[in-house]
Amino acid sequence: MVSKRLIREAGHRRKFLAVIDDTPECERAVAYASRRAQSTGGALILLFVIDAADFQHFLGVEAIMREEATATAQGALNKFAAMVRERNGIEPELVIREGSPTSEIHKLIEDDQDVAILVLAAGAAKEGPGPLVASVAGKAAAFPIPVTIVPYNLTDEDIDSLA
Numbered sequence: 506m507v508s509k510r511l512i513r514e515a516g517h518r519r520k521f522l523a524v525i526d527d528t529p530e531c532e533r534a535v536a537y538a539s540r541r542a543q544s545t546g547g548a549l550i551l552l553f554v555i556d557a558a559d560f561q562h563f564l565g566v567e568a569i570m571r572e573e574a575t576a577t578a579q580g581a582l583n584k585f586a587a588m589v590r591e592r593n594g595i596e597p598e599l600v601i602r603e604g605s606p607t608s609e610i611h612k613l614i615e616d617d618q619d620v621a622i623l624v625l626a627a628g629a630a631k632e633g634p635g636p637l638v639a640s641v642a643g644k645a646a647a648f649p650i651p652v653t654i655v656p657y658n659l660t661d662e663d664i665d666s667l668a
């Protein structure tokens with residue numbers, strides 16, 4: 506069951522969700538999502554998902570690995586938040602979750618009824634569009650909100666004209 510989106514009700518506004526990871530294309534997703542948020546009076550959520558499976562094989566060092574992963578996530582979010590503030594003058598909401606990326610994206614969408622659009626970017630590599638887009642592509646119909654896929658080769662000027 507899909508939770509009703511609240512973006513049309515008083516005190517609510519449309520939120521664009523961009524996922525931060527270690528792929529080069531995520532910067533294009535952030536650029537597009539932040540520009541759309543700015544041009545439509547919406548808001549932006551930057552989500553970093555720490556893959557919990559990475560810790561399960563290393564007993565004894567799990568806490569240290571989790572702390573390091575959280576510090577890496579916070580650093581990446583801060584970097585992209587600074588870019589958004591500078592380029593678009595908006596303050597993004599920063600979220601760190603632990604689990605599988607697709608599952609945590611779904612949970613965030615359910616938890617925050619103002620999230621209206623998921624923005625991802627496709628990579629330009631010959632291996633495919635990137636791990637997140639590939640994992641979401643087969644499940645896009647299961648998402649309760651539209652999913653926008655931004656081509657990696659779009660320039661900032663292209664994004665400005667489209668968003």
